[in-house]
Amino acid sequence: MAPQTLSTVEEYKKLVDSVEVFLLDCDGVIYHGPQVVPGVKEVLKYLRSIGKRILFVTNNASKSRRMYKSTFDKLGIEVSENEIFGSAYASAVYMSKILQFPKDKRVYVIGQAGLEEELDAVGIAHAGGSDPEDRVFIDQGDYSSVVADPSIGAVLCGFDAYINYKKYSKAYTYLKDNEGCHFLLTNQDATFPTNGTTYPGSGAMSAPLVFASKRTPTIIGKPNKIMMDAIIAEHHFDPAKALMVGDNLSTDIEFGLGSGVRTLLVFGGVTKREQVFGDNASETVPDFVMESLGDLAVLAKEK
Amino acid sequence: MAPQTLSTVEEYKKLVDSVEVFLLDCDGVIYHGPQVVPGVKEVLKYLRSIGKRILFVTNNASKSRRMYKSTFDKLGIEVSENEIFGSAYASAVYMSKILQFPKDKRVYVIGQAGLEEELDAVGIAHAGGSDPEDRVFIDQGDYSSVVADPSIGAVLCGFDAYINYKKYSKAYTYLKDNEGCHFLLTNQDATFPTNGTTYPGSGAMSAPLVFASKRTPTIIGKPNKIMMDAIIAEHHFDPAKALMVGDNLSTDIEFGLGSGVRTLLVFGGVTKREQVFGDNASETVPDFVMESLGDLAVLAKEK
Numbered sequence: 001m002a003p004q005t006l007s008t009v010e011e012y013k014k015l016v017d018s019v020e021v022f023l024l025d026c027d028g029v030i031y032h033g034p035q036v037v038p039g040v041k042e043v044l045k046y047l048r049s050i051g052k053r054i055l056f057v058t059n060n061a062s063k064s065r066r067m068y069k070s071t072f073d074k075l076g077i078e079v080s081e082n083e084i085f086g087s088a089y090a091s092a093v094y095m096s097k098i099l100q101f102p103k104d105k106r107v108y109v110i111g112q113a114g115l116e117e118e119l120d121a122v123g124i125a126h127a128g129g130s131d132p133e134d135r136v137f138i139d140q141g142d143y144s145s146v147v148a149d150p151s152i153g154a155v156l157c158g159f160d161a162y163i164n165y166k167k168y169s170k171a172y173t174y175l176k177d178n179e180g181c182h183f184l185l186t187n188q189d190a191t192f193p194t195n196g197t198t199y200p201g202s203g204a205m206s207a208p209l210v211f212a213s214k215r216t217p218t219i220i221g222k223p224n225k226i227m228m229d230a231i232i233a234e235h236h237f238d239p240a241k242a243l244m245v246g247d248n249l250s251t252d253i254e255f256g257l258g259s260g261v262r263t264l265l266v267f268g269g270v271t272k273r274e275q276v277f278g279d280n281a282s283e284t285v286p287d288f289v290m291e292s293l294g295d296l297a298v299l300a301k302e303k
Numbered sequence: 304m305a306p307q308t309l310s311t312v313e314e315y316k317k318l319v320d321s322v323e324v325f326l327l328d329c330d331g332v333i334y335h336g337p338q339v340v341p342g343v344k345e346v347l348k349y350l351r352s353i354g355k356r357i358l359f360v361t362n363n364a365s366k367s368r369r370m371y372k373s374t375f376d377k378l379g380i381e382v383s384e385n386e387i388f389g390s391a392y393a394s395a396v397y398m399s400k401i402l403q404f405p406k407d408k409r410v411y412v413i414g415q416a417g418l419e420e421e422l423d424a425v426g427i428a429h430a431g432g433s434d435p436e437d438r439v440f441i442d443q444g445d446y447s448s449v450v451a452d453p454s455i456g457a458v459l460c461g462f463d464a465y466i467n468y469k470k471y472s473k474a475y476t477y478l479k480d481n482e483g484c485h486f487l488l489t490n491q492d493a494t495f496p497t498n499g500t501t502y503p504g505s506g507a508m509s510a511p512l513v514f515a516s517k518r519t520p521t522i523i524g525k526p527n528k529i530m531m532d533a534i535i536a537e538h539h540f541d542p543a544k545a546l547m548v549g550d551n552l553s554t555d556i557e558f559g560l561g562s563g564v565r566t567l568l569v570f571g572g573v574t575k576r577e578q579v580f581g582d583n584a585s586e587t588v589p590d591f592v593m594e595s596l597g598d599l600a601v602l603a604k605e606k
Contacts, residue, residue, distance in 0.1 A: 062443055161468050168503050171508075176500075195446060197479075203514055204471070204515035207513070209508070212504065
């Protein structure tokens with residue numbers, strides 16, 4: 001079944017009328033790197049003016065909500081921190097509210113300050129992460145700094161530009177030796193787009209731990225339902241009244257389809273038209289497609 | 304079908320008589336870390352005295368043949384460099400003799416000096432590896448040092464204690480952007496044993512590149528037949544007259560089984576008795592098992 005293409009004011013209006021909560025992917029929907037997608041500012045203002053709720057749902061695990069707000073501020077887009085739901089915060093909410101991670105244990109973090117900030121926000125103690133002692137190279141054969149630590153009750157892996165063998169060895173050791181040690185990934189994106197190309201993403205970063213430990217991690221970010229459970233645990237809405245808007249079939253659209261939320265794919269991001277229409281179309285079919293979220297700006301003018 | 308257990312002098316003698324070339328795994332067969340397995344020195348001397356050929360076949364990609372010889376020297380085991388066949392040298396031989404890697408291209412190395420030394424030995428130009436410029440951390444978002452390099456015609460990934468995001472990003476970029484770029488792994492060991500425990504191995508190290516590039520690499524080391532092809536390309540023997548001796552079912556024994564070489568599993572390394580005998584035995588069945596290669600020392604005394 002092909003998705004419904006939206007291109008007229010009537011089609012836009014009918015969709016918007018049926019949605020109470022807009023779940024918006026960021027990169028590829030709201031902005032492309034430093035460029036805001038044309039019309040999107042007007043659309044956000046319009047949706048708010050008619051009482052819609054907006055949540056920004058992103059897999060980027062290196063930023064906290066505070067950091068995201070600062071990014072949005074710089075782009076001239078008004079948001080409040082509690083409208084932002086990144087996989088770093090989702091991981092913290094999952095560990096705190098759903099996993100009920102014990103207060104006397106610590107999580108070993110492969111990740112950056114944004115992830116630590118969100119763990120701090122929910123009161124989960126952590127090790128690793130941005131600790132300078134773990135941002136070092138160790139010589140082959142010198143494992144003296146990789147020692148047992150029974151206080152570690154989970155390993156949480158996100159994006160870490162300072163990834164190194166000491167971090168991998170420590171995380172692997174905890175996963176192997178600490179009984180009941182949880183294994184969590186913020187998300188499993190193979191790559192992420194920037195500068196008009198792509199680089200290895202959080203999913204690539206965590207691959208050595210999965211490969212070496214032979215364990216199956218719990219994955220938080222889109223397309224996993226855990227992300228939606230964490231969003232709803234915080235924001236309490238009826239999935240049937242929500243719409244997930246994204247540019248990525250395998251994260252955004254799968255995410256909506258797997259959690260009872262309707263989906264709108266926009267072009268101009270990572271998905272090409274032939275992945276949705278035609279003989280070689282993906283098996284992942286969004287409910288709706290349109291060129292750009294910015295196209296809804298016409299509704300503001302009609303108003 | 305269960306393997307044949309060898310435990311008497313007659314059984315040992317019959318096997319040795321039928322073998323011309325002994326392919327010996329090192330760690331777990333010849334030594335455990337700094338300890339030579341009891342009896343093994345006598346066995347090596349005996350096998351040589353009766354005209355048998357011996358080749359040391361190891362997946363460890365961080366050492367060159369020269370480095371291995373130095374390790375053997377320190378253990379008081381007499382070997383010549385051309386009796387040693389590690390996955391670093393096998394990768395170099397494969398690239399040079401089988402792949403016929405062009406002289407005007409370079410291979411981007413994730414690996415250490417031993418791997419570079421073996422590439423030098425066969426005249427293959429390389430980048431990355433132990434270059435201090437690639438042994439650094441880069442900040443997230445600063446990809447200015449990750450630039451196109453059309454001279455790179457292959458990415459070769461082995462064990463690298465100095466693995467970092469710059470190396471992953473460069474290797475991924477070449478795999479993605481350089482047309483016809485080969486993708487090779489020295490081996491795919493998930494872990495390696497040392498200090499009575501294990502740490503993430505070369506297979507874990509290469510996992511981000513496999514995950515991000517979605518490409519299928521050519522894997523050189525045991526259990527892959529490429530390793531045997533490279534050994535035979537150098538040493539010219541009839542596989543039917545060879546015996547692979549190892550302690551690991553999934554590397555050593557699979558290696559022999561997949562390349563027409565008989566296999567002898569020794570205990571005392573990574574494999575436990577219940578993985579070979581009983582209801583939950585592995586589907587990988589060696590031809591022969593014995594306690595230790597050192598047990599053959601009894602033949603020297605009989606002589």
